[in-house]
Amino acid sequence: MxxxxxxxxxxxxxxxxxxxxxxxxxxxxxxxxxxxxxxxxxxxxxxxxxxxxxxxxxxxxxxxxxxxxxxxxxxxxxxxxxxxxxxxxxxxxxxxxxxxxxxxxxxxxxxxxxxxxxxxxxxxxxxxxxxxxxxxxxxxxxxxxxxxxxxxxxxxxxxxxxxxxxxxxxxxxxxxxxxxxxxxxxxxxxxxxxxxxxxxxxxxxxxxxxxxxxETHARSLERLRAVAAPLLARTGGRALVVDRHGWTAAVTGMPYTERLALPKSVSAGMRWLPALGRCSLEPLAGGWLVRAADEPVTRAGARIVLDLREPRRRSVEVSDGSGSWVRELSPRHAELLYLLAVHRAGRSAAALAGDIFGDPARTVTVRAEMSRVRRYLGPLLDHRPYRFTESAEVQTLLPDQPHSLFPHPRDRLTPARGH
CATH class of the missing domain: 3.30.450.40 (GAF domain)
Incomplete structure:
Protein backbone atom coordinates (compact mmCIF):
# COMPACT_ATOMS: atom_id res chain seq x y z
CA MET A 1 0.00 0.00 0.00
CA GLU A 215 22.39 32.81 -14.39
CA THR A 216 23.71 35.20 -11.75
CA HIS A 217 27.03 33.37 -11.66
CA ALA A 218 27.34 33.42 -15.46
CA ARG A 219 26.82 37.19 -15.47
CA SER A 220 29.45 37.68 -12.77
CA LEU A 221 31.96 35.66 -14.83
CA GLU A 222 31.21 37.85 -17.86
CA ARG A 223 31.99 40.96 -15.83
CA LEU A 224 35.21 39.39 -14.53
CA ARG A 225 36.15 38.36 -18.09
CA ALA A 226 36.01 42.00 -19.18
CA VAL A 227 38.50 42.88 -16.42
CA ALA A 228 40.70 39.85 -17.21
CA ALA A 229 41.19 40.38 -20.93
CA PRO A 230 43.59 43.35 -20.79
CA LEU A 231 45.47 41.84 -17.85
CA LEU A 232 46.12 38.53 -19.57
CA ALA A 233 47.08 40.27 -22.80
CA ARG A 234 50.08 41.73 -20.95
CA THR A 235 50.92 38.51 -19.06
CA GLY A 236 53.51 36.03 -20.25
CA GLY A 237 53.52 32.32 -19.42
CA ARG A 238 50.67 30.33 -17.97
CA ALA A 239 48.00 32.38 -16.25
CA LEU A 240 44.28 32.55 -15.67
CA VAL A 241 41.70 34.72 -13.97
CA VAL A 242 39.19 33.00 -11.70
CA ASP A 243 36.39 34.16 -9.45
CA ARG A 244 36.49 33.72 -5.68
CA HIS A 245 35.21 30.16 -6.05
CA GLY A 246 37.82 29.18 -8.64
CA TRP A 247 35.60 29.34 -11.75
CA THR A 248 37.60 30.41 -14.79
CA ALA A 249 36.82 33.70 -16.52
CA ALA A 250 39.80 33.76 -18.91
CA VAL A 251 43.05 31.88 -19.55
CA THR A 252 46.31 32.34 -21.46
CA GLY A 253 49.29 30.13 -22.20
CA MET A 254 47.59 26.90 -21.10
CA PRO A 255 44.57 24.71 -21.90
CA TYR A 256 41.24 26.01 -20.65
CA THR A 257 40.05 24.47 -17.40
CA GLU A 258 36.52 25.16 -16.18
CA ARG A 259 37.45 25.49 -12.54
CA LEU A 260 40.57 25.79 -10.42
CA ALA A 261 40.52 24.21 -6.97
CA LEU A 262 41.21 26.94 -4.41
CA PRO A 263 41.71 26.41 -0.68
CA LYS A 264 38.87 27.56 1.55
CA SER A 265 40.98 30.36 3.00
CA VAL A 266 42.92 31.85 0.08
CA SER A 267 45.19 34.89 0.26
CA ALA A 268 47.61 36.68 -1.99
CA GLY A 269 51.13 35.33 -2.45
CA MET A 270 52.79 32.10 -3.55
CA ARG A 271 50.54 29.07 -3.11
CA TRP A 272 50.49 25.42 -4.19
CA LEU A 273 47.37 24.58 -6.19
CA PRO A 274 46.28 21.23 -7.64
CA ALA A 275 47.03 20.77 -11.36
CA LEU A 276 49.23 23.91 -11.54
CA GLY A 277 51.75 23.49 -8.72
CA ARG A 278 53.24 26.66 -7.27
CA CYS A 279 51.38 29.80 -8.29
CA SER A 280 51.32 33.49 -7.60
CA LEU A 281 47.88 34.78 -6.58
CA GLU A 282 47.01 38.44 -7.02
CA PRO A 283 43.62 39.81 -5.90
CA LEU A 284 41.19 41.32 -8.40
CA ALA A 285 37.75 42.82 -7.96
CA GLY A 286 35.65 39.65 -7.74
CA GLY A 287 38.44 37.13 -8.15
CA TRP A 288 42.11 36.28 -8.57
CA LEU A 289 44.84 36.54 -11.17
CA VAL A 290 46.74 33.25 -10.97
CA ARG A 291 50.21 32.99 -12.54
CA ALA A 292 51.71 29.51 -12.68
CA ALA A 293 55.40 29.14 -11.81
CA ASP A 294 57.58 27.19 -14.26
CA GLU A 295 57.90 24.14 -12.04
CA PRO A 296 56.85 20.57 -12.77
CA VAL A 297 53.59 19.50 -11.19
CA THR A 298 54.05 16.38 -9.11
CA ARG A 299 52.31 14.89 -6.11
CA ALA A 300 54.52 11.90 -5.46
CA GLY A 301 54.34 10.91 -1.83
CA ALA A 302 51.33 13.11 -1.12
CA ARG A 303 49.45 12.62 2.15
CA ILE A 304 45.66 12.78 2.07
CA VAL A 305 43.60 13.21 5.23
CA LEU A 306 39.89 12.59 4.83
CA ASP A 307 38.22 14.15 7.88
CA LEU A 308 34.64 12.85 8.34
CA ARG A 309 34.29 13.48 12.07
CA GLU A 310 31.88 16.42 11.79
CA PRO A 311 28.83 15.81 9.53
CA ARG A 312 28.64 19.45 8.45
CA ARG A 313 32.39 20.04 8.15
CA ARG A 314 33.77 17.11 6.17
CA SER A 315 37.00 17.93 4.38
CA VAL A 316 40.02 16.60 2.54
CA GLU A 317 43.53 17.87 3.25
CA VAL A 318 46.41 17.23 0.85
CA SER A 319 50.03 17.88 1.78
CA ASP A 320 53.55 17.08 0.60
CA GLY A 321 56.94 18.75 0.64
CA SER A 322 55.76 21.65 -1.52
CA GLY A 323 52.78 22.72 0.58
CA SER A 324 49.28 21.79 1.67
CA TRP A 325 45.64 22.73 1.08
CA VAL A 326 42.25 21.88 2.57
CA ARG A 327 38.89 21.63 0.83
CA GLU A 328 35.47 21.16 2.39
CA LEU A 329 33.47 18.31 0.87
CA SER A 330 29.85 18.00 -0.13
CA PRO A 331 28.09 14.95 1.40
CA ARG A 332 28.25 13.08 -1.91
CA HIS A 333 31.96 13.77 -2.46
CA ALA A 334 32.71 12.78 1.12
CA GLU A 335 30.91 9.48 0.55
CA LEU A 336 32.73 8.77 -2.71
CA LEU A 337 36.16 9.49 -1.21
CA TYR A 338 35.33 7.41 1.85
CA LEU A 339 34.53 4.45 -0.39
CA LEU A 340 37.80 4.89 -2.30
CA ALA A 341 39.67 5.07 0.99
CA VAL A 342 38.07 1.79 2.08
CA HIS A 343 38.60 0.08 -1.27
CA ARG A 344 42.19 1.01 -2.12
CA ALA A 345 42.20 -1.49 -5.01
CA GLY A 346 39.53 0.67 -6.65
CA ARG A 347 35.83 0.69 -7.48
CA SER A 348 34.12 0.78 -10.85
CA ALA A 349 31.39 3.31 -11.56
CA ALA A 350 28.80 0.51 -11.27
CA ALA A 351 30.22 -0.62 -7.92
CA LEU A 352 30.14 2.94 -6.55
CA ALA A 353 26.57 3.37 -7.80
CA GLY A 354 25.61 0.20 -5.98
CA ASP A 355 27.37 1.36 -2.81
CA ILE A 356 25.73 4.78 -2.77
CA PHE A 357 22.33 4.32 -4.39
CA GLY A 358 21.78 0.57 -4.15
CA ASP A 359 21.48 0.65 -7.95
CA PRO A 360 24.54 -0.28 -10.08
CA ALA A 361 22.84 1.20 -13.15
CA ARG A 362 23.24 4.79 -11.92
CA THR A 363 26.73 5.10 -13.40
CA VAL A 364 26.04 8.40 -15.19
CA THR A 365 25.50 10.16 -11.85
CA VAL A 366 28.63 8.59 -10.36
CA ARG A 367 30.80 9.52 -13.36
CA ALA A 368 29.56 13.11 -13.24
CA GLU A 369 30.38 13.40 -9.52
CA MET A 370 33.79 11.76 -9.97
CA SER A 371 34.54 14.21 -12.77
CA ARG A 372 33.93 17.02 -10.27
CA VAL A 373 36.14 15.33 -7.66
CA ARG A 374 38.97 15.00 -10.19
CA ARG A 375 38.94 18.77 -10.69
CA TYR A 376 40.64 19.17 -7.33
CA LEU A 377 42.18 15.72 -6.74
CA GLY A 378 43.05 14.85 -10.33
CA PRO A 379 46.77 14.02 -9.90
CA LEU A 380 45.92 11.83 -6.89
CA LEU A 381 43.20 9.73 -8.53
CA ASP A 382 43.35 7.00 -11.14
CA HIS A 383 40.37 5.64 -13.01
CA ARG A 384 39.24 2.36 -14.58
CA PRO A 385 38.67 1.62 -11.77
CA TYR A 386 38.47 4.79 -9.67
CA ARG A 387 41.10 4.70 -6.93
CA PHE A 388 43.68 6.74 -5.09
CA THR A 389 47.16 6.53 -6.64
CA GLU A 390 49.44 3.92 -5.08
CA SER A 391 51.95 6.55 -3.95
CA ALA A 392 49.36 8.49 -1.93
CA GLU A 393 49.11 7.93 1.81
CA VAL A 394 45.44 8.10 2.79
CA GLN A 395 44.23 8.61 6.36
CA THR A 396 40.54 8.58 7.30
CA LEU A 397 39.27 10.28 10.47
CA LEU A 398 35.87 8.89 11.51
CA PRO A 399 33.22 9.94 14.03
CA ASP A 400 32.54 7.96 17.19
CA GLN A 401 29.60 6.25 15.44
CA PRO A 402 30.89 5.32 11.96
CA HIS A 403 27.65 3.52 11.03
CA SER A 404 25.86 6.89 10.90
CA LEU A 405 28.32 8.45 8.46
CA PHE A 406 25.94 8.77 5.54
CA PRO A 407 22.16 8.86 4.97
CA HIS A 408 22.11 5.69 2.85
CA PRO A 409 24.16 3.07 4.74
CA ARG A 410 25.23 0.00 2.81
CA ASP A 411 27.25 -3.02 3.79
CA ARG A 412 30.71 -1.44 3.72
CA LEU A 413 34.06 -2.08 5.22
CA THR A 414 34.83 0.42 7.94
CA PRO A 415 38.47 1.38 8.40
CA ALA A 416 39.67 1.89 11.95
CA ARG A 417 39.46 5.49 13.12
CA GLY A 418 42.53 7.46 12.20
CA HIS A 419 43.69 5.00 9.50
Missing amino acids: DVTQLAAVDTARAARVLDKVRSAALSGQRMPVTPRPVIGQSWARMLRSGVDPDHDFRSGLLSHEEVQRRRQSSTLRHVLPVLREGLLSVADVARHIMVVADEEGRVLWREGSAPVLRKADGLGFQIGADWREDVVGTNGVGTPAVTGRPVQVFASEHFVRSQATWTCAGAPITDPRDGRLIGVVDVSGPLETMHPATLAWVDSVAKLAEARLR
Whole structure:
Protein backbone atom coordinates (compact mmCIF):
# COMPACT_ATOMS: atom_id res chain seq x y z
CA MET A 1 0.00 0.00 0.00
CA ASP A 2 1.30 3.48 -0.92
CA VAL A 3 0.20 5.54 2.05
CA THR A 4 0.85 8.85 0.28
CA GLN A 5 -1.56 7.85 -2.49
CA LEU A 6 -4.09 6.73 0.11
CA ALA A 7 -3.72 10.10 1.81
CA ALA A 8 -4.81 11.83 -1.38
CA VAL A 9 -8.25 10.20 -1.14
CA ASP A 10 -8.60 9.44 2.59
CA THR A 11 -6.34 11.57 4.77
CA ALA A 12 -7.72 10.34 8.08
CA ARG A 13 -7.31 6.65 7.21
CA ALA A 14 -3.78 7.19 5.93
CA ALA A 15 -2.89 9.01 9.15
CA ARG A 16 -4.24 6.11 11.24
CA VAL A 17 -2.23 3.59 9.22
CA LEU A 18 0.95 5.60 9.62
CA ASP A 19 0.39 5.98 13.36
CA LYS A 20 0.28 2.18 13.67
CA VAL A 21 3.37 1.82 11.49
CA ARG A 22 5.31 4.32 13.56
CA SER A 23 4.24 2.77 16.90
CA ALA A 24 5.27 -0.67 15.68
CA ALA A 25 8.62 0.60 14.44
CA LEU A 26 9.40 2.30 17.76
CA SER A 27 8.44 -0.75 19.80
CA GLY A 28 10.31 -3.20 17.58
CA GLN A 29 7.13 -5.01 16.52
CA ARG A 30 6.12 -6.17 13.06
CA MET A 31 4.93 -3.19 11.02
CA PRO A 32 1.59 -3.51 9.21
CA VAL A 33 3.01 -1.54 6.28
CA THR A 34 6.65 -0.94 5.37
CA PRO A 35 7.46 2.76 5.53
CA ARG A 36 8.86 4.43 2.46
CA PRO A 37 12.67 3.93 2.29
CA VAL A 38 13.47 7.61 2.83
CA ILE A 39 11.28 7.61 5.97
CA GLY A 40 12.50 4.25 7.27
CA GLN A 41 16.13 5.34 6.88
CA SER A 42 15.41 8.60 8.68
CA TRP A 43 13.70 6.78 11.56
CA ALA A 44 16.73 4.51 11.85
CA ARG A 45 18.99 7.56 12.13
CA MET A 46 16.74 9.02 14.82
CA LEU A 47 16.81 5.81 16.85
CA ARG A 48 20.60 5.65 16.62
CA SER A 49 21.06 9.30 17.59
CA GLY A 50 18.66 9.13 20.52
CA VAL A 51 15.98 11.62 19.44
CA ASP A 52 13.02 11.22 21.82
CA PRO A 53 9.85 10.57 19.75
CA ASP A 54 7.59 11.63 22.62
CA HIS A 55 9.46 14.77 23.63
CA ASP A 56 8.85 17.96 21.69
CA PHE A 57 12.36 19.34 21.97
CA ARG A 58 12.89 22.95 20.94
CA SER A 59 16.25 24.63 21.00
CA GLY A 60 16.49 28.35 21.62
CA LEU A 61 15.42 30.65 18.84
CA LEU A 62 18.05 32.81 17.20
CA SER A 63 17.95 36.45 18.19
CA HIS A 64 16.44 38.95 15.78
CA GLU A 65 19.93 40.34 15.16
CA GLU A 66 21.36 36.91 14.34
CA VAL A 67 18.47 36.12 11.98
CA GLN A 68 19.10 39.40 10.16
CA ARG A 69 22.83 38.69 9.96
CA ARG A 70 22.19 35.24 8.47
CA ARG A 71 19.69 36.62 6.00
CA GLN A 72 22.16 39.19 4.75
CA SER A 73 25.00 36.68 4.40
CA SER A 74 22.95 33.85 2.86
CA THR A 75 22.93 33.21 -0.89
CA LEU A 76 19.26 32.34 -0.40
CA ARG A 77 18.36 36.03 -0.33
CA HIS A 78 19.07 36.21 -4.08
CA VAL A 79 16.39 33.61 -4.88
CA LEU A 80 13.65 34.67 -2.48
CA PRO A 81 11.71 36.40 -5.31
CA VAL A 82 11.73 33.13 -7.29
CA LEU A 83 10.53 31.13 -4.30
CA ARG A 84 7.81 33.63 -3.45
CA GLU A 85 6.56 33.85 -7.02
CA GLY A 86 6.50 30.10 -7.47
CA LEU A 87 5.02 29.08 -4.13
CA LEU A 88 3.24 31.77 -2.15
CA SER A 89 0.14 32.47 -4.26
CA VAL A 90 -0.84 28.79 -4.34
CA ALA A 91 0.32 28.10 -0.77
CA ASP A 92 -1.93 30.77 0.69
CA VAL A 93 -5.02 29.47 -1.14
CA ALA A 94 -4.19 25.86 -0.22
CA ARG A 95 -3.67 26.75 3.47
CA HIS A 96 0.07 26.19 3.36
CA ILE A 97 3.05 28.23 4.42
CA MET A 98 6.43 28.56 2.74
CA VAL A 99 9.46 28.11 4.99
CA VAL A 100 13.05 28.80 3.94
CA ALA A 101 15.86 27.52 6.16
CA ASP A 102 19.63 27.85 5.83
CA GLU A 103 22.11 24.99 5.53
CA GLU A 104 22.11 24.58 9.31
CA GLY A 105 18.35 24.07 9.44
CA ARG A 106 17.61 27.49 10.95
CA VAL A 107 14.33 29.01 9.75
CA LEU A 108 15.13 32.41 8.21
CA TRP A 109 11.93 33.21 6.30
CA ARG A 110 8.33 32.06 6.82
CA GLU A 111 5.34 33.34 4.87
CA GLY A 112 1.87 32.27 3.79
CA SER A 113 -1.57 31.60 5.29
CA ALA A 114 -2.01 33.53 8.55
CA PRO A 115 -4.03 30.78 10.33
CA VAL A 116 -1.42 28.19 9.34
CA LEU A 117 1.38 30.42 10.58
CA ARG A 118 -0.32 30.45 13.98
CA LYS A 119 -0.55 26.65 13.92
CA ALA A 120 3.14 26.50 13.02
CA ASP A 121 3.91 28.62 16.09
CA GLY A 122 2.38 25.86 18.21
CA LEU A 123 4.85 23.38 16.71
CA GLY A 124 7.83 25.63 17.26
CA PHE A 125 8.12 26.17 13.50
CA GLN A 126 9.14 29.80 13.97
CA ILE A 127 11.66 32.26 12.63
CA GLY A 128 15.06 31.39 14.10
CA ALA A 129 14.04 27.84 15.11
CA ASP A 130 16.41 24.89 14.61
CA TRP A 131 14.77 22.20 12.44
CA ARG A 132 17.72 19.92 11.86
CA GLU A 133 16.72 16.28 11.65
CA ASP A 134 18.86 15.27 14.62
CA VAL A 135 17.17 17.96 16.74
CA VAL A 136 13.45 17.66 15.93
CA GLY A 137 13.29 14.32 14.09
CA THR A 138 12.15 13.44 10.57
CA ASN A 139 10.74 16.57 8.93
CA GLY A 140 10.51 18.48 5.66
CA VAL A 141 13.44 20.78 6.44
CA GLY A 142 16.00 18.61 8.21
CA THR A 143 15.52 15.38 6.26
CA PRO A 144 16.03 16.89 2.75
CA ALA A 145 19.18 18.56 4.11
CA VAL A 146 20.53 15.16 5.19
CA THR A 147 19.51 13.15 2.13
CA GLY A 148 20.22 15.85 -0.44
CA ARG A 149 16.93 15.24 -2.23
CA PRO A 150 13.27 16.33 -2.00
CA VAL A 151 11.26 14.66 0.76
CA GLN A 152 7.57 14.73 1.67
CA VAL A 153 6.72 13.91 5.28
CA PHE A 154 3.10 13.18 6.11
CA ALA A 155 1.41 12.73 9.50
CA SER A 156 3.15 10.07 11.63
CA GLU A 157 6.01 9.82 9.17
CA HIS A 158 7.27 12.62 11.42
CA PHE A 159 9.36 10.94 14.09
CA VAL A 160 8.28 13.23 16.91
CA ARG A 161 4.67 12.60 17.89
CA SER A 162 3.67 16.26 18.31
CA GLN A 163 4.25 16.84 14.57
CA ALA A 164 1.82 14.09 13.48
CA THR A 165 -0.91 16.64 12.72
CA TRP A 166 1.33 18.25 10.12
CA THR A 167 2.35 17.61 6.51
CA CYS A 168 5.35 19.09 4.73
CA ALA A 169 7.32 18.83 1.52
CA GLY A 170 10.85 20.18 1.31
CA ALA A 171 13.57 20.37 -1.33
CA PRO A 172 17.24 21.23 -0.91
CA ILE A 173 18.72 24.23 -2.71
CA THR A 174 22.37 23.90 -3.68
CA ASP A 175 24.91 26.42 -4.89
CA PRO A 176 25.58 25.60 -8.58
CA ARG A 177 29.14 26.86 -8.20
CA ASP A 178 30.19 24.01 -5.92
CA GLY A 179 27.16 21.80 -5.30
CA ARG A 180 27.11 22.73 -1.65
CA LEU A 181 23.83 22.88 0.27
CA ILE A 182 22.78 26.46 0.97
CA GLY A 183 19.33 25.78 2.38
CA VAL A 184 15.94 24.09 2.11
CA VAL A 185 12.59 25.40 0.91
CA ASP A 186 9.57 23.74 2.49
CA VAL A 187 5.81 23.98 2.02
CA SER A 188 3.87 22.90 5.12
CA GLY A 189 0.39 22.84 6.48
CA PRO A 190 -2.19 20.94 8.53
CA LEU A 191 -2.74 17.27 7.81
CA GLU A 192 -5.81 17.74 5.63
CA THR A 193 -3.89 19.96 3.18
CA MET A 194 -1.66 17.07 2.04
CA HIS A 195 -1.48 16.45 -1.72
CA PRO A 196 0.93 14.00 -3.42
CA ALA A 197 1.77 16.57 -6.14
CA THR A 198 3.10 19.09 -3.61
CA LEU A 199 6.58 17.57 -3.54
CA ALA A 200 7.05 17.83 -7.32
CA TRP A 201 5.81 21.43 -7.18
CA VAL A 202 8.26 22.41 -4.43
CA ASP A 203 11.15 20.61 -6.13
CA SER A 204 10.48 22.35 -9.45
CA VAL A 205 10.54 25.76 -7.77
CA ALA A 206 13.78 24.86 -5.94
CA LYS A 207 15.32 23.97 -9.31
CA LEU A 208 14.16 27.31 -10.72
CA ALA A 209 15.95 28.99 -7.82
CA GLU A 210 19.14 27.09 -8.62
CA ALA A 211 18.78 28.09 -12.29
CA ARG A 212 18.56 31.73 -11.20
CA LEU A 213 21.79 31.31 -9.24
CA ARG A 214 23.49 29.82 -12.32
CA GLU A 215 22.39 32.81 -14.39
CA THR A 216 23.71 35.20 -11.75
CA HIS A 217 27.03 33.37 -11.66
CA ALA A 218 27.34 33.42 -15.46
CA ARG A 219 26.82 37.19 -15.47
CA SER A 220 29.45 37.68 -12.77
CA LEU A 221 31.96 35.66 -14.83
CA GLU A 222 31.21 37.85 -17.86
CA ARG A 223 31.99 40.96 -15.83
CA LEU A 224 35.21 39.39 -14.53
CA ARG A 225 36.15 38.36 -18.09
CA ALA A 226 36.01 42.00 -19.18
CA VAL A 227 38.50 42.88 -16.42
CA ALA A 228 40.70 39.85 -17.21
CA ALA A 229 41.19 40.38 -20.93
CA PRO A 230 43.59 43.35 -20.79
CA LEU A 231 45.47 41.84 -17.85
CA LEU A 232 46.12 38.53 -19.57
CA ALA A 233 47.08 40.27 -22.80
CA ARG A 234 50.08 41.73 -20.95
CA THR A 235 50.92 38.51 -19.06
CA GLY A 236 53.51 36.03 -20.25
CA GLY A 237 53.52 32.32 -19.42
CA ARG A 238 50.67 30.33 -17.97
CA ALA A 239 48.00 32.38 -16.25
CA LEU A 240 44.28 32.55 -15.67
CA VAL A 241 41.70 34.72 -13.97
CA VAL A 242 39.19 33.00 -11.70
CA ASP A 243 36.39 34.16 -9.45
CA ARG A 244 36.49 33.72 -5.68
CA HIS A 245 35.21 30.16 -6.05
CA GLY A 246 37.82 29.18 -8.64
CA TRP A 247 35.60 29.34 -11.75
CA THR A 248 37.60 30.41 -14.79
CA ALA A 249 36.82 33.70 -16.52
CA ALA A 250 39.80 33.76 -18.91
CA VAL A 251 43.05 31.88 -19.55
CA THR A 252 46.31 32.34 -21.46
CA GLY A 253 49.29 30.13 -22.20
CA MET A 254 47.59 26.90 -21.10
CA PRO A 255 44.57 24.71 -21.90
CA TYR A 256 41.24 26.01 -20.65
CA THR A 257 40.05 24.47 -17.40
CA GLU A 258 36.52 25.16 -16.18
CA ARG A 259 37.45 25.49 -12.54
CA LEU A 260 40.57 25.79 -10.42
CA ALA A 261 40.52 24.21 -6.97
CA LEU A 262 41.21 26.94 -4.41
CA PRO A 263 41.71 26.41 -0.68
CA LYS A 264 38.87 27.56 1.55
CA SER A 265 40.98 30.36 3.00
CA VAL A 266 42.92 31.85 0.08
CA SER A 267 45.19 34.89 0.26
CA ALA A 268 47.61 36.68 -1.99
CA GLY A 269 51.13 35.33 -2.45
CA MET A 270 52.79 32.10 -3.55
CA ARG A 271 50.54 29.07 -3.11
CA TRP A 272 50.49 25.42 -4.19
CA LEU A 273 47.37 24.58 -6.19
CA PRO A 274 46.28 21.23 -7.64
CA ALA A 275 47.03 20.77 -11.36
CA LEU A 276 49.23 23.91 -11.54
CA GLY A 277 51.75 23.49 -8.72
CA ARG A 278 53.24 26.66 -7.27
CA CYS A 279 51.38 29.80 -8.29
CA SER A 280 51.32 33.49 -7.60
CA LEU A 281 47.88 34.78 -6.58
CA GLU A 282 47.01 38.44 -7.02
CA PRO A 283 43.62 39.81 -5.90
CA LEU A 284 41.19 41.32 -8.40
CA ALA A 285 37.75 42.82 -7.96
CA GLY A 286 35.65 39.65 -7.74
CA GLY A 287 38.44 37.13 -8.15
CA TRP A 288 42.11 36.28 -8.57
CA LEU A 289 44.84 36.54 -11.17
CA VAL A 290 46.74 33.25 -10.97
CA ARG A 291 50.21 32.99 -12.54
CA ALA A 292 51.71 29.51 -12.68
CA ALA A 293 55.40 29.14 -11.81
CA ASP A 294 57.58 27.19 -14.26
CA GLU A 295 57.90 24.14 -12.04
CA PRO A 296 56.85 20.57 -12.77
CA VAL A 297 53.59 19.50 -11.19
CA THR A 298 54.05 16.38 -9.11
CA ARG A 299 52.31 14.89 -6.11
CA ALA A 300 54.52 11.90 -5.46
CA GLY A 301 54.34 10.91 -1.83
CA ALA A 302 51.33 13.11 -1.12
CA ARG A 303 49.45 12.62 2.15
CA ILE A 304 45.66 12.78 2.07
CA VAL A 305 43.60 13.21 5.23
CA LEU A 306 39.89 12.59 4.83
CA ASP A 307 38.22 14.15 7.88
CA LEU A 308 34.64 12.85 8.34
CA ARG A 309 34.29 13.48 12.07
CA GLU A 310 31.88 16.42 11.79
CA PRO A 311 28.83 15.81 9.53
CA ARG A 312 28.64 19.45 8.45
CA ARG A 313 32.39 20.04 8.15
CA ARG A 314 33.77 17.11 6.17
CA SER A 315 37.00 17.93 4.38
CA VAL A 316 40.02 16.60 2.54
CA GLU A 317 43.53 17.87 3.25
CA VAL A 318 46.41 17.23 0.85
CA SER A 319 50.03 17.88 1.78
CA ASP A 320 53.55 17.08 0.60
CA GLY A 321 56.94 18.75 0.64
CA SER A 322 55.76 21.65 -1.52
CA GLY A 323 52.78 22.72 0.58
CA SER A 324 49.28 21.79 1.67
CA TRP A 325 45.64 22.73 1.08
CA VAL A 326 42.25 21.88 2.57
CA ARG A 327 38.89 21.63 0.83
CA GLU A 328 35.47 21.16 2.39
CA LEU A 329 33.47 18.31 0.87
CA SER A 330 29.85 18.00 -0.13
CA PRO A 331 28.09 14.95 1.40
CA ARG A 332 28.25 13.08 -1.91
CA HIS A 333 31.96 13.77 -2.46
CA ALA A 334 32.71 12.78 1.12
CA GLU A 335 30.91 9.48 0.55
CA LEU A 336 32.73 8.77 -2.71
CA LEU A 337 36.16 9.49 -1.21
CA TYR A 338 35.33 7.41 1.85
CA LEU A 339 34.53 4.45 -0.39
CA LEU A 340 37.80 4.89 -2.30
CA ALA A 341 39.67 5.07 0.99
CA VAL A 342 38.07 1.79 2.08
CA HIS A 343 38.60 0.08 -1.27
CA ARG A 344 42.19 1.01 -2.12
CA ALA A 345 42.20 -1.49 -5.01
CA GLY A 346 39.53 0.67 -6.65
CA ARG A 347 35.83 0.69 -7.48
CA SER A 348 34.12 0.78 -10.85
CA ALA A 349 31.39 3.31 -11.56
CA ALA A 350 28.80 0.51 -11.27
CA ALA A 351 30.22 -0.62 -7.92
CA LEU A 352 30.14 2.94 -6.55
CA ALA A 353 26.57 3.37 -7.80
CA GLY A 354 25.61 0.20 -5.98
CA ASP A 355 27.37 1.36 -2.81
CA ILE A 356 25.73 4.78 -2.77
CA PHE A 357 22.33 4.32 -4.39
CA GLY A 358 21.78 0.57 -4.15
CA ASP A 359 21.48 0.65 -7.95
CA PRO A 360 24.54 -0.28 -10.08
CA ALA A 361 22.84 1.20 -13.15
CA ARG A 362 23.24 4.79 -11.92
CA THR A 363 26.73 5.10 -13.40
CA VAL A 364 26.04 8.40 -15.19
CA THR A 365 25.50 10.16 -11.85
CA VAL A 366 28.63 8.59 -10.36
CA ARG A 367 30.80 9.52 -13.36
CA ALA A 368 29.56 13.11 -13.24
CA GLU A 369 30.38 13.40 -9.52
CA MET A 370 33.79 11.76 -9.97
CA SER A 371 34.54 14.21 -12.77
CA ARG A 372 33.93 17.02 -10.27
CA VAL A 373 36.14 15.33 -7.66
CA ARG A 374 38.97 15.00 -10.19
CA ARG A 375 38.94 18.77 -10.69
CA TYR A 376 40.64 19.17 -7.33
CA LEU A 377 42.18 15.72 -6.74
CA GLY A 378 43.05 14.85 -10.33
CA PRO A 379 46.77 14.02 -9.90
CA LEU A 380 45.92 11.83 -6.89
CA LEU A 381 43.20 9.73 -8.53
CA ASP A 382 43.35 7.00 -11.14
CA HIS A 383 40.37 5.64 -13.01
CA ARG A 384 39.24 2.36 -14.58
CA PRO A 385 38.67 1.62 -11.77
CA TYR A 386 38.47 4.79 -9.67
CA ARG A 387 41.10 4.70 -6.93
CA PHE A 388 43.68 6.74 -5.09
CA THR A 389 47.16 6.53 -6.64
CA GLU A 390 49.44 3.92 -5.08
CA SER A 391 51.95 6.55 -3.95
CA ALA A 392 49.36 8.49 -1.93
CA GLU A 393 49.11 7.93 1.81
CA VAL A 394 45.44 8.10 2.79
CA GLN A 395 44.23 8.61 6.36
CA THR A 396 40.54 8.58 7.30
CA LEU A 397 39.27 10.28 10.47
CA LEU A 398 35.87 8.89 11.51
CA PRO A 399 33.22 9.94 14.03
CA ASP A 400 32.54 7.96 17.19
CA GLN A 401 29.60 6.25 15.44
CA PRO A 402 30.89 5.32 11.96
CA HIS A 403 27.65 3.52 11.03
CA SER A 404 25.86 6.89 10.90
CA LEU A 405 28.32 8.45 8.46
CA PHE A 406 25.94 8.77 5.54
CA PRO A 407 22.16 8.86 4.97
CA HIS A 408 22.11 5.69 2.85
CA PRO A 409 24.16 3.07 4.74
CA ARG A 410 25.23 0.00 2.81
CA ASP A 411 27.25 -3.02 3.79
CA ARG A 412 30.71 -1.44 3.72
CA LEU A 413 34.06 -2.08 5.22
CA THR A 414 34.83 0.42 7.94
CA PRO A 415 38.47 1.38 8.40
CA ALA A 416 39.67 1.89 11.95
CA ARG A 417 39.46 5.49 13.12
CA GLY A 418 42.53 7.46 12.20
CA HIS A 419 43.69 5.00 9.50
